[in-house]
Amino acid sequence: QSALTQPASVSGSPGQSITISCTGTSSDVGGYNYVSWYQQHPGKAPQLIIYDVSYRPSGVSNRFSGSKSGNTASLTISGLQVEDEADYYCSSYTRITTVVFGTGTKVTVL
Amino acid sequence: QVQLQESGPGLVKPSDTVSLTCAVSGYSIRSSNWWGWIRQPPGKGLEWIGYIYYSGNTYYNPSLKSRASMSVDTSTNQFSLRLSSVTAVDTAVYYCARGGYYTLLGAFDMWGQGTMVTVSS
Numbered sequence: 001q002s003a004l005t006q007p008a009s010v011s012g013s014p015g016q017s018i019t020i021s022c023t024g025t026s027s028d029v030g031g032y033n034y035v036s037w038y039q040q041h042p043g044k045a046p047q048l049i050i051y052d053v054s055y056r057p058s059g060v061s062n063r064f065s066g067s068k069s070g071n072t073a074s075l076t077i078s079g080l081q082v083e084d085e086a087d088y089y090c091s092s093y094t095r096i097t098t099v100v101f102g103t104g105t106k107v108t109v110l
Numbered sequence: 111q112v113q114l115q116e117s118g119p120g121l122v123k124p125s126d127t128v129s130l131t132c133a134v135s136g137y138s139i140r141s142s143n144w145w146g147w148i149r150q151p152p153g154k155g156l157e158w159i160g161y162i163y164y165s166g167n168t169y170y171n172p173s174l175k176s177r178a179s180m181s182v183d184t185s186t187n188q189f190s191l192r193l194s195s196v197t198a199v200d201t202a203v204y205y206c207a208r209g210g211y212y213t214l215l216g217a218f219d220m221w222g223q224g225t226m227v228t229v230s231s
Contacts, residue, residue: 092216
């Protein structure tokens with residue numbers, strides 16, 4: 001299975017909004033509303049921040065929001081803060097009952 | 111609170127089989143969850159290895175070509191991964207994680223801290 005496609009890097013200034021895309025196929029992203037997003041700081045385990053395309057786990061800031069259109073899912077971070085600087089990964093459930101991760105996006109706060 | 115803790119050998123030789131265990135505390139492994147393994151080579155992205163249900167039902171990443179095998183021990187609340195015929199490309203941090211079953215399908219909401227596995231002679 002091929003990794004989902006994400007931009008290698010996205011940057012923004014504090015207070016701005018940024019959006020990270022995650023492109024798959026009709027066998028994964030486009031076929032199910034089971035897209036998740038993770039935030040990973042250096043040396044740390046990933047943390048789930050969005051599941052089922054647009055739902056936030058308890059305790060996750062409402063500055064993080066998710067959406068999907070066709071085979072592409074998106075993560076938007078609004079009111080960008082310094083602590084948002086991290087790597088972000090999307091993932092999707094697939095047609096063959098597996099999970100596939102995205103290539104990862106490094107977010108830089110300017 | 112729910113905690114997952116990986117354990118493993120750290121260093122393995124090429125062509126060997128590496129065995130990793132994930133101890134789950136504060137939560138029953140017999141609950142309705144997938145129990146998964148994910149790895150991350152140094153400086154690279156996440157790769158899903160597979161997951162197992164407490165009944166023993168498993169799914170694996172097709173790219174691993176049957177080298178991966180998972181098991182669960184409900185008596186000790188642990189689950190394990192065996193990866194055979196390892197090479198340098200299997201060098202990575204290996205994470206265990208709790209996955210959704212009826213809800214949060216395909217998502218992992220609790221992760222261990224990760225254990226580094228280095229393949230070298």
